[in-house]
Amino acid sequence: MPGGVILEAVGLRKYFVKGGGILGGPRRVIKAVDGVTFTLRRGETLALVGESGSGKTTTGKLVLRLLEPDSGRIIFDGEDITHLPESKLRPLRPRMQMIYQDPYWSLNPRKPVGEAVAEPLIVHGLASREEARREALKLLERVGLTPPEDFYWRIPAQLSGGQRQRVVIARAMILKPELVVADEPVSMIDVSMRAEILRLLKDFQRDYGLAMIFITHDLSVARLVADRIAIMYLGRIVEMGPADAILEDPRHPYTAALITAAPSVRLRRRRRYEIRGEIADPSRIPGGCRFHPRCPRALERCRSEEPELAESEPGRLVACHNPLPKGWLSKWLSSGGAS
Ligand SMILES: Nc1ncnc2c1ncn2[C@@H]1O[C@H](COP(=O)(O)OP(=O)(O)OP(=O)(O)O)[C@@H](O)[C@H]1O
Numbered sequence: 352m353p354g355g356v357i358l359e360a361v362g363l364r365k366y367f368v369k370g371g372g373i374l375g376g377p378r379r380v381i382k383a384v385d386g387v388t389f390t391l392r393r394g395e396t397l398a399l400v401g402e403s404g405s406g407k408t409t410t411g412k413l414v415l416r417l418l419e420p421d422s423g424r425i426i427f428d429g430e431d432i433t434h435l436p437e438s439k440l441r442p443l444r445p446r447m448q449m450i451y452q453d454p455y456w457s458l459n460p461r462k463p464v465g466e467a468v469a470e471p472l473i474v475h476g477l478a479s480r481e482e483a484r485r486e487a488l489k490l491l492e493r494v495g496l497t498p499p500e501d502f503y504w505r506i507p508a509q510l511s512g513g514q515r516q517r518v519v520i521a522r523a524m525i526l527k528p529e530l531v532v533a534d535e536p537v538s539m540i541d542v543s544m545r546a547e548i549l550r551l552l553k554d555f556q557r558d559y560g561l562a563m564i565f566i567t568h569d570l571s572v573a574r575l576v577a578d579r580i581a582i583m584y585l586g587r588i589v590e591m592g593p594a595d596a597i598l599e600d601p602r603h604p605y606t607a608a609l610i611t612a613a614p615s616v617r618l619r620r621r622r623r624y625e626i627r628g629e630i631a632d633p634s635r636i637p638g639g640c641r642f643h644p645r646c647p648r649a650l651e652r653c654r655s656e657e658p659e660l661a662e663s664e665p666g667r668l669v670a671c672h673n674p675l676p677k678g679w680l681s682k683w684l685s686s687g688g689a690s
């Protein structure tokens with residue numbers, strides 16, 4: 352059960368500037384994250400879902416202060432960390448961890464995996480080398496790399512992709528973090544092992560009361576792990592609410608399109624809610640509602656006025672001038688007729 356608030360993100364923005372120099376071609380401002388607001392409670396999982404380039408990873412890095420935002424605020428456990436210098440962030444770092452998509456890339460190929468798991472304790476001055484080794488053996492066992500003594504001295508190349516991701520999880524969890532951003536943690540792993548890795552994350556979450564931001568483009572994975580889902584489009588959250596409610600009864604036309612396009616989401620009937628074109632270039636975001644050029648329900652107003660993310664009913668937020676009515680998806684799927 353979710354507890355007190357651990358993280359607040361308020362109006363976060365991060366723009367990247369490309370080109371414009373003597374070599375760089377035309378100057379482009381990439382609006383990777385363009386006004387993101389959400390709250391996360393202890394023990395809760397929020398899934399960030401969206402197409403490639405929608406700003407999910409950038410959002411995750413911002414809240415962990417692996418990137419500094421251009422504007423907005425990040426409140427971690429009641430403390431404003433938005434512009435905290437690295438020296439002041441240091442004591443907070445063990446409490447917030449990131450798990451990346453590619454376990455091979457996040458491990459040193461020459462370092463024995465046991466040492467990689469022990470390392471954060473030593474780096475943060477939380478244990479002696481001996482204590483850290485003992486703790487790492489416990490963690491290896493806990494993530495299913497048994498017997499741990501056998502795994503400790505192996506290098507990443509001697510492990511399967513799934514085993515490497517277990518190492519990465521052990522390395523993050525050895526610090527008993529309070530907040531974890533897991534960025535597509537199972538997308539590079541063999542399908543047969545995904546459920547087990549997800550269960551492992553959920554077990555740690557339960558034991559540590561961990562708050563998790565789970566980044567994925569796969570709505571069925573989001574449904575499995577998340578309490579709430581936030582749908583991102585071109586750097587903004589367009590809809591957010593309880594996972595089941597979002598998937599069964601979406602209000603934003605983009606959410607409906609994602610749900611009906613995902614072959615992995617179980618629906619009573621299969622019928623696709625079509626939207627036009629493709630996600631825009633984040634350096635050329637359309638005016639008004641950024642989704643309007645693709646939206647089947649766009650009104651005149653949507654071309655000029657950007658909708659705010661606002662509560663549509665308790666616990667549910669949507670940024671849309673013409674949202675789908677309550678109960679729309681199931682009716683539309685069973686009608687099979689014109690939309
Ligand atoms: N360091 C950077 N410099 C320039 N542009 C960047 C940088 N990091 C991200 N971007 C751009 O910002 C936008 C958002 O990127 P981000 O990685 O956050 O998206 P994402 O939703 O995680 O996508 P994916 O599903 O592909 O991982 C993209 O257009 C990306 O190219």
Ligand SMILES: [Mg+2]
Nearest residue numbers: 407408409534
């Ligand atoms: Mg990403």
